[in-house]
Amino acid sequence: MVDFTIQLEKIEQAVGILKEKNIDCWLTFVRETAHNSDPALPLISPANVTWHTALIITSSGQKIAIAGRYEVGNFQSMGIWDEVISYDQSIQPALVEALDKIKPTQIAVNFSESDTAADGLSHGMFLTLQRYLAGKDYMLISAEDVLNSLRGRKTPGEIARLRAAIKLTDDIIDRITGNIKVGASALDMAKFVLGEYEKEGVPPAWDEKYCPTVTVGGDSPVGHLSPSDKYVAKAGDLIHMDQGVILNEYISDIQRVWYLQPEGETEIPAEITKAFNAVRAAIMAAAEVLKPGVQGYVVDAAARKTLMDAGYPEYKHATGHHIGRTVHDGSTLLGPQWERYGKTPLGIVEAGNCYTLELGAPVPGRGYIGLEEDVLVTENGVEWLGKVQDELWVIKVK
Amino acid sequence: MVDFTIQLEKIEQAVGILKEKNIDCWLTFVRETAHNSDPALPLISPANVTWHTALIITSSGQKIAIAGRYEVGNFQSMGIWDEVISYDQSIQPALVEALDKIKPTQIAVNFSESDTAADGLSHGMFLTLQRYLAGKDYMLISAEDVLNSLRGRKTPGEIARLRAAIKLTDDIIDRITGNIKVGASALDMAKFVLGEYEKEGVPPAWDEKYCPTVTVGGDSPVGHLSPSDKYVAKAGDLIHMDQGVILNEYISDIQRVWYLQPEGETEIPAEITKAFNAVRAAIMAAAEVLKPGVQGYVVDAAARKTLMDAGYPEYKHATGHHIGRTVHDGSTLLGPQWERYGKTPLGIVEAGNCYTLELGAPVPGRGYIGLEEDVLVTENGVEWLGKVQDELWVIKVK
Numbered sequence: 001m002v003d004f005t006i007q008l009e010k011i012e013q014a015v016g017i018l019k020e021k022n023i024d025c026w027l028t029f030v031r032e033t034a035h036n037s038d039p040a041l042p043l044i045s046p047a048n049v050t051w052h053t054a055l056i057i058t059s060s061g062q063k064i065a066i067a068g069r070y071e072v073g074n075f076q077s078m079g080i081w082d083e084v085i086s087y088d089q090s091i092q093p094a095l096v097e098a099l100d101k102i103k104p105t106q107i108a109v110n111f112s113e114s115d116t117a118a119d120g121l122s123h124g125m126f127l128t129l130q131r132y133l134a135g136k137d138y139m140l141i142s143a144e145d146v147l148n149s150l151r152g153r154k155t156p157g158e159i160a161r162l163r164a165a166i167k168l169t170d171d172i173i174d175r176i177t178g179n180i181k182v183g184a185s186a187l188d189m190a191k192f193v194l195g196e197y198e199k200e201g202v203p204p205a206w207d208e209k210y211c212p213t214v215t216v217g218g219d220s221p222v223g224h225l226s227p228s229d230k231y232v233a234k235a236g237d238l239i240h241m242d243q244g245v246i247l248n249e250y251i252s253d254i255q256r257v258w259y260l261q262p263e264g265e266t267e268i269p270a271e272i273t274k275a276f277n278a279v280r281a282a283i284m285a286a287a288e289v290l291k292p293g294v295q296g297y298v299v300d301a302a303a304r305k306t307l308m309d310a311g312y313p314e315y316k317h318a319t320g321h322h323i324g325r326t327v328h329d330g331s332t333l334l335g336p337q338w339e340r341y342g343k344t345p346l347g348i349v350e351a352g353n354c355y356t357l358e359l360g361a362p363v364p365g366r367g368y369i370g371l372e373e374d375v376l377v378t379e380n381g382v383e384w385l386g387k388v389q390d391e392l393w394v395i396k397v398k
Numbered sequence: 399m400v401d402f403t404i405q406l407e408k409i410e411q412a413v414g415i416l417k418e419k420n421i422d423c424w425l426t427f428v429r430e431t432a433h434n435s436d437p438a439l440p441l442i443s444p445a446n447v448t449w450h451t452a453l454i455i456t457s458s459g460q461k462i463a464i465a466g467r468y469e470v471g472n473f474q475s476m477g478i479w480d481e482v483i484s485y486d487q488s489i490q491p492a493l494v495e496a497l498d499k500i501k502p503t504q505i506a507v508n509f510s511e512s513d514t515a516a517d518g519l520s521h522g523m524f525l526t527l528q529r530y531l532a533g534k535d536y537m538l539i540s541a542e543d544v545l546n547s548l549r550g551r552k553t554p555g556e557i558a559r560l561r562a563a564i565k566l567t568d569d570i571i572d573r574i575t576g577n578i579k580v581g582a583s584a585l586d587m588a589k590f591v592l593g594e595y596e597k598e599g600v601p602p603a604w605d606e607k608y609c610p611t612v613t614v615g616g617d618s619p620v621g622h623l624s625p626s627d628k629y630v631a632k633a634g635d636l637i638h639m640d641q642g643v644i645l646n647e648y649i650s651d652i653q654r655v656w657y658l659q660p661e662g663e664t665e666i667p668a669e670i671t672k673a674f675n676a677v678r679a680a681i682m683a684a685a686e687v688l689k690p691g692v693q694g695y696v697v698d699a700a701a702r703k704t705l706m707d708a709g710y711p712e713y714k715h716a717t718g719h720h721i722g723r724t725v726h727d728g729s730t731l732l733g734p735q736w737e738r739y740g741k742t743p744l745g746i747v748e749a750g751n752c753y754t755l756e757l758g759a760p761v762p763g764r765g766y767i768g769l770e771e772d773v774l775v776t777e778n779g780v781e782w783l784g785k786v787q788d789e790l791w792v793i794k795v796k
Contacts, residue, residue, distance in 0.1 A: 032514035034604060034724050035437040048605040050726060052738055068738075069714055070621030074607075077624075088714050090737035111521035113529075116430035119522035123509035126521040131511075142522075206432060207446040209472075223468030316467050316486050326432050328448060339488035340450055340466075 004078055006249075009155040010043050011063060011080060017149045018059035024104035026146050028055040029125055038120025040110050040147060042249070042325055045081075047074050052091040052128075055081075058102055066094045092132045099138060107133075108143035114342025117322075117330020118147035148331035152322055153352040159376060161250035162323060162354055165202075166374050166386035169245055169252040172196045173387075176241065180258055182233050182397050186214040189239070190227035197245055205244030205251040205327050212243035218365040235262035235397040238272065238367030240360070244327060253327050253356050254386070255372030258393045268392065275361045275369045276392045278310035283371055286319050286334065286357045287382045290349060290375065296320075297345035299334040303359055312361040318345075320355040323374055329354075353377040354385065402476055404647075407553040408441050409461060409478060415547045416457035422502035424544055426453040427523055436518025438508050438545060440647070440723055443479075445472050450489040450526075453479075456500055464492045490530045497536065506541035512740025515720075515728020516545035546729035550720055551750040557774060559648035560721060560752055563600075564772050564784035567643055567650040570594045571785075574639070578656055580631050580795050584612040587637070588625035595643055603642030603649040603725050610641035616763040633660035633795040636670065636765030638758070642725060651725050651754050652784070653770030656791045666790065673759045673767045674790045676708035681769055684717050684732065684755045685780045688747060688773070694718075695743035697732040701757055710759040716743075718753040721772055727752075751775040752783065 018026055030038045031052045041047070045055055051068030065081040067074075072086040085094045099107065111126060112118040121129075129140065154162065172193070179192050193212045197204055204211035214220075214227040217237035233239060237260050244253040259272060286303035300319040308314055318335025321328045332347025334355060349355075355377065360370025369392075374385040416424055428436045429450045439445070443453055449466030463479040465472075470484040483492045497505070509524060510516040519527075527538065552560065570591070577590050591610045595602055602609035612618075612625040615635035631637060635658050642651040657670060684701035698717040706712055716733025719726050730745025732753060747753075753775065758768025767790075772783040 032726055034726065035514045035728070036434070036518055039433040048608075073619065073621065074624070088736075092737060111525070113522045113526050115522075116433045119520045120434055121521050122517045123519050123521045123524040124511045124513075124517035126524075127509070128511050210446075221471060223471065226472070328430060328432065330433070338486075339490060 004080055006155065006157050006161075007044055007046065007078070007080055009157050010150060011057060013153065013155060014044065014057050014146070014150050015059065015061045017146055018057065021145055021149075022059075023106055023108050023141070023146060024059055025099070025102055025106070026057045026108045026143055028110055029053075029121060029129055031125065036122050038110055039117045039326065039330065040120050043151065045075065045078060047071075054091060054095050054098075056098060056102070058104070062102065064098050066091055066098060096132060099133070099136075104138055106139045106141045108141050108146050110143050110147065112142050112144035114344045115144050115148065115330050116328065117151055117326070118142070118144040148347060149350065151324060151329055152331045153350055154324065154354050154376075158250065158324060159352075159354065161248050162252070162374070163385055165245055165247040165250050165252040166254070168200060168202065168247055169243070169254050170387045172200070172245070173254065173256055177258065177393060177395070180233070180239055180260070180395055182235055182260060184233050185229040186216045186220060186227035186231045187229040189214045189216070189241070193241070193243060200245070202245040202247050205246050205253055212241045215240040215368045217367050218363075220367065222360070222362070222368050222370070233260055235260050236366065238363060238369060240368045240370050242370065242372065249325060251323055251325070251327050252374060252386070253323055253372060254374065255358055255360070255370045256389055256393070257369050257371065258395055261394050261396050263397050268394065272363055272366060272369070272392065275312070275363045278307055278312055279359060279361050279369050279371050280390060281310070282307040282359055283357045283373060287375065290334070290355065290357070290377060291381045292349055292351045292377060292379060294349050295345070296332045296334045296347050296349065297337050299349070300336050300345065303357070304336065307359060307361060315359050319359055320357045323354050323356055349377055351377055351379050402478055404553065404555050404559075405442055405444070405476070405478055407555050408548060409455060411551065411553060412442070412455050412544070412548050413457065413459045415544055416455065419543055419547075420457075421504055421506050421539070421544060422457055423497070423500055423504070424455045424506045424541055426508055427451075427519060427527055429523065434520050436508055437515045437724065437728065438518050441549065443473065443476060445469075452489060452493050452496075454496060454500070456502070460500065462496050464489055464496060494530060497531070502536055504537045504539045506539050506544050508541050508545065510540050510542035512742045513542050513546065513728050514726065515549055515724070516540070516542040546745060547748065549722060549727055550729045551748055552722065552752050552774075556648065556722060557750075557752065559646050560650070560772070561783055563643055563645040563648050563650040564652070566598060566600065566645055567641070567652050568785045570598070570643070571652065571654055575656065575791060575793070578631070578637055578658070578793055580633055580658060582631050583627040584614045584618060584625035584629045585627040587612045587614070587639070591639070591641060598643070600643040600645050603644055603651055610639045613638040613766045615765050616761075618765065620758070620760070620766050620768070631658055633658050634764065636761060636767060638766045638768050640768065640770065647723060649721055649723070649725050650772060650784070651721055651770060652772065653756055653758070653768045654787055654791070655767050655769065656793055659792050659794050661795050666792065670761055670764060670767070670790065672708075673710065673761045676705055676710055677757060677759050677767050677769050678788060679708070680705040680757055681755045681771060685773065688732070688753065688755075688775060689779045690747055690749045690775060690777060692747050693743070694730045694732045694745050694747065695735050697747070698734050698743065701755070702734065705757060705759060713757050717757055718755045721752050721754055747775055749775055749777050
């Protein structure tokens with residue numbers, strides 16, 4: 001049987017957030033989820049539907065599901081929804097009737113230019129909703145503030161699941177350390193990692209074509225790219241991996257770096273040590289300022305400045321993102337104010353948020369030093385959710 | 399290595415369809431596909447992306463991909479795109495520049511109230527596009543006509559893959575026939591089917607919680623519901639299954655029905671034979687009128703009238719839907735003109751379309767008789783893509 005503990009926690013939390021933000025009603029409106037689902041759906045009701053389906057939560061605590069005749073049973077059996085309404089030819093009459101009973105001033109729906117995790121409503125469905133509610137006074141507003149807090153404030157159940165996924169990944173990373181060797185390609189290493197995931201029965205946290213990504217030596221490009229057999233590890237190379245798993249629906253996201261030290265080398269080359277220390281210092285600079293009340297871009301700036309002041313090029317991504325049900329769990333970003341990030345770097349960090357802290361620096365001819373830690377924001381600052389990498393891991397080539 | 403044969407076929411087809419429909423430019427605009435993908439994406443470029451990504455195809459045959467720095471490599475390596483453009487902070491300058499070179503009158507984008515498979519653009523992304531193109535003369539129009547033909551007209555490569563998925567499902571159905579017995583619950587039977595899928599290394603065609611759906615006897619509800627251990631097969635019951643697999647990215651979708659004939663019964667009860675014959679006749683009535691040029695609702699009406707004239711209740715779903723990469727492959731529906739189906743029943747059937755023909759009738763106290771066949775529309779009419787069920791399958795209880 002499916003366990004809806006988390007969804008029950010999240011729906012109660014949603015009622016509180018609606019009250020706090022003075023929004024009467026939140027509507028998740030989906031259909032044919034095989035084509036176009038909504039990332040809000042698994043948070044409140046993990047189900048796939050074909051027909052138009054409306055999930056309504058109000059600030060006064062009502063929880064109403066409206067679904068098609070052949071699918072309504074799945075919502076009835078969840079024990080989540082106070083009222084479950086079935087329809088045949090059109091959802092419009094039941095939906096309008098339910099909203100007319102609630103009489104909301106605003107209806108928050110899932111669209112957002114900034115927050116991908118709050119942008120599950122398709123444009124066609126938005127047009128349908130406008131058509132259904134033509135002539136009514138209800139104001140359709142973005143649910144991004146609701147979803148920002150709802151996704152961002154992890155419940156105890158969610159934090160426990162994140163810890164478990166991270167713990168398992170830390171264990172797998174130990175096994176990887178025992179397996180890295182000269183002569184192995186990036187592809188070989190990725191296959192080893194995916195083999196370990198399979199043994200544990202966990203899927204990769206993102207597309208398995210790029211999870212893990214593996215950077216081997218100085219020529220291997222960095223990014224969400226498929227590991228290739230073109231890049232083969234040799235003595236003197238840095239090996240870098242970015243990876244994570246999904247365990248019990250929650251993910252991990254961790255970057256680690258290893259150095260293949262040539263036989264006879266007695267000291268790690270200075271440019272490698274310097275880069276590692278700069279990357280680690282930048283992560284710690286972010287952790288230092290990451291606490292409730294701070295805006296995302298401030299945390300990003302602390303890390304970014306630290307790394308650039310040490311003489312390294314600016315990294316072209318954010319310093320941190322939420323983790324949760326997905327790797328990029330939406331809402332407030334610890335990122336720079338770049339256009340493509342929209343308003344997310346202006347969001348405010350809250351207690352219960354779980355973030356990555358991640359960045360890196362290239363070492364020409366050697367490879368890439370990148371670290372990524374997963375953290376929980378508490379009232380007092382940062383708690384590391386797993387092991388941290390505070391020194392370069394050296395594998396001696398024999 | 400990933401094989402892009404189908405995508406190359408579909409992109410060439412798209413250029414022709416844009417010419418035919420006199421549309422200058424088709425834009426697929428996505429980001430963070432883990433949250434909110436677009437069903438058009440796998441058709442032209444199976445990739446997961448995080449940053450804003452624009453895929454542009456023009457009626458003059460240009461194929462341009464614009465993607466973020468860390469993801470652009472995946473598009474470069476596909477060999478599909480003539481021009482691949484990378485960006486860092488915002489996709490806007492590169493996107494606007496590319497469109498300004500094309501100077502399209504209309505830009506077709508993926509939204510549709512009617513066709514879920516043409517509705518991949520989120521409302522937030524639509525607002526972003528409007529903002530990017532503010533002050534420009536380009537008209538944003540729905541790509542539903544483009545996608546209707548592009549998804550609907552199956553290429554030879556796609557038809558071959560559909561045939562293979564259907565062939566495998568027919569084989570598995572034979573094994574199911576050998577396994578149905580008194581005392582087995584709906585859940586037991588579903589587990590057997592999923593076990594066969596696992597042996598063959600194929601996932602179910604839709605959510606495995608409802609694929610297969612299994613209806614056992616007269617009390618078991620019909621619909622996309624999880625099979626339960628509450629309904630246990632006994633002599634005299636009808637057993638009904640709706641199922642399909644995904645093989646090589648293409649699906650099957652087939653309904654079959656069996657009768658558990660009690661020991662000593664010499665003739666199938668008349669109400670069962672009558673219902674089976676009515677269901678089969680309704681399917682044949684649809685097949686009779688299904689040819690290029692006919693509107694979807696006409697095909698639906700032929701089947702619906704046949705079944706209702708035989709005295710059975712009206713089924714609350716469409717008689718047929720496209721099959722392809724997904725079970726409900728969008729566009730023209732062989733369905734009634736109900737509000738929730740939007741304009742899709744008005745669409746025109748084209749050669750190369752692959753449809754299901756499916757409907758059923760309850761037999762009180764016995765169960766549900768439902769059949770579903772997969773067919774290809776040719777210039778001359780219908781070609782069955784697999785075995786058909788033209789008689790009730792009887793399992794004698796000993």
